[in-house]
Amino acid sequence: MFERVVVLGAGVAGLAASWAAAQRGAQLRLFDGGVGASCLNPGAIDDRPWDEVARSLEVLGQSAKAGPLPDAVRVFVNDLGAWALPEAGQRLMRLCTVSGRVRVARGADRGLLDLSRLSRGARVLVPRVGRAEWNADLLAKGLTHDAFSQSLGMTFEAVDADLLKHGHEGRVSPADLALAHDDPERRSWLCARLGEVLQRAGRADALLLGPWLGLDTAKAPDVSERLGLPVGEALDQVGTVAGLRFEAARERLLGTLDLAIEPARATRVHRDGAELLVDLDHGERVVTDAVVLATGGLVAGGIIYDPPERDATTGLAPSGRAPFMLSVEVPDAVLQARGRPLRVVGSMQGPSLDESAWPIDADPGLLEAVGVRTDGLTIGPQIFCAGDVVADKPRTTLQAAYLGLIAGAAAAGEPGAIAS
Ligand SMILES: Cc1cc2nc3c(=O)[nH]c(=O)nc-3n(C[C@H](O)[C@H](O)[C@H](O)COP(=O)(O)OP(=O)(O)OC[C@H]3O[C@@H](n4cnc5c(N)ncnc54)[C@H](O)[C@@H]3O)c2cc1C
Incomplete structure (x- = not known):
């Protein structure tokens, strides 16, 4: 049993690791160096890469049903309270992207509209709102022509609406507008305006809005209940409201564990x-019994792209080396991608990213594959690893949660406590 556990990184993996270790009585410290993928993810929650799931469904003609998840993942997600996950055997979610496509997902932030709950022939209203990120007419057209909507005769219709209360609300960030809707009074005002939209529109089965419905928690469920029909947000692009809602949920969950994130970057882990x-990075040295490395991938700066040509002046780099490095020095850590240790493939000018970075079929591309080589989730004695920093694992939220739970339990001295 390791009594003291340090978790590095407070994304989904680090949070899950902290949750699992805290439940096993570990004395925890959780350090985080900044924003990572978990805070930039617009709100779709997958176990496997969603495009792979979509392709399998298309090719194999399988029904779009949710598979089972490990119990520990379900309990953790439930405690976090930010995401909706269909039960095993229920339909997979169908989310509307702001670019006008419908995509499949294992789960989602509670604010997003799930089309899988609507019946055949559903009519979804898309209010016109004067904001740069929102073109209701274009969006409605794209979504109506999507193959999923077509297969169910689902239509999307742009409708006039007056949902901005103040002139500046057309210009503020989506997060600011979402924050306004945390206020119950303002939400009542919104419901009244949406009620008018529904009255004018006649039959409607759902309302699709931008990522504006609550920052502290998703307020779409409340608005849906008040209006008596599903109201939800479209899946936005990088780094918006769902990420901020994850941060708020994370703070609440850590509060229940009597734990807070300590803002610091680890620079080195070593043994004594x-x-x-x-x-x-601020000079403190922490003594611990176990470390969970959950520092994320390239997006989080947990893995740094550092090609050798950076050292070159007018000619070639003075020597070849691996083009990636970890944000923290860790004994025995070896970076690998696609099953090959990077020290073997070190070169003078780094990889040709135009050839190797992009996903092709089942290959996620170099930038998503690169990470730390592990034995199980162990890098070396007492050092565990989870989430996007692990090499060659799917970079998805549920995968990060699952690996985090296993690593956290192992760091607290209960390896094998989390069943698959
Ligand atoms: C734009 C975008 C869209 C996505 N879409 C989807 C999707 O549709 N479905 C899905 O399932 N997944 C999606 N993902 C992936 C998913 O968000 C990630 O797989 C998951 O959040 C990874 O969690 P993590 O905890 O491993 O890493 P992160 O969330 O990246 O957390 C790592 C943390 O470690 C910190 N850190 C780094 N170095 C150090 C250090 N030296 N010391 C201390 N802290 C450090 C970072 O600041 C960061 O906060 C998306 C990701 C992005 C960026």
Whole structure:
């Protein structure tokens, strides 16, 4: 049993690891160096890469049913309270992207509209709102022509609406508008305006809005209940409201564990006999029994793209080396991609990213594959690893949660406590 556990990184993996270790009585410290993928993800929650799921459904003609998830993942997600996940055997979610396509997902932030709950022939209203990120007419046209909507005779219709209360609301960020709807009074005002839209429009089965319905928690369920029909948001692009809602949910969950994120970047993990030492960028040295490395991939800066030509002046780099490095020095850590350690493939000018970075069929591309080589989730004695920083694992939210739970339990001295 390791009593003291340090978790590096507070994305989904680090949060899940902290949750699992705290439940096993570990004394925890959780450090995070900034924003990562979990805070930039617009709100779709997958176990496997969604395009792979969509392709399988198309090719094999399988029904779009949710598969089972490990119990621990379900309990963790439930405690977090930010995401909706259909039960095993229920239909997979169908989300509307702001670019006018419908995509499949294993789950989603609670604010997003799930088309899988609507019946054949459903009519979805898309209110016109004067904001740069929202073109209701174009969106409605794209969504109506999507193959999923066509197969169910689902239509999307842009309708006039007056949902901005103040002139500046057309210009503020989506997060600011979402924050306004945390206020119950403002939400009542919104419901009244949406009620008018529904009255004018006649029959409607759902309302699709932008990512504006609550920042602290998703307020779409409340608005839906008040209006008596599903109201939800479209899936936005990088780094918007769902990420901020994840941050708020994370803070609440950590509060229940009596834990707070300590804002610091780890620079080095090293050993001193049976103990581990973690050096932080502000100079502190933490002594611990176990470390969970959940520092994320390239998006989070947990893995850094550092090609050797950076050292070149007018000619070639002075020597070849691996083009990636970890944000923190960790004993025994070896980076690998597609099953090959990067020290073997070190070169003078780094990889040809135009050839290797992009996903092709089942290959996610170099930038999504690169990570730390692990034995199980262990890098070395007392050092565990989870989430996007692990090499060659799907970079999805539920995968990060699952690996985090396993690593957290193992760091607290209960390896194998989390069943698959
Ligand atoms: C734009 C975008 C869209 C996505 N879409 C989907 C999707 O549709 N479905 C899906 O399932 N998944 C999606 N993902 C992937 C999913 O969000 C990630 O797989 C998951 O959040 C990874 O969690 P993590 O905890 O491993 O890493 P992260 O959330 O990246 O967390 C790592 C944390 O470690 C911190 N850190 C890094 N180095 C250090 C250090 N040295 N010391 C201390 N802290 C450090 C970082 O600041 C960061 O906060 C998306 C990701 C992005 C970016």
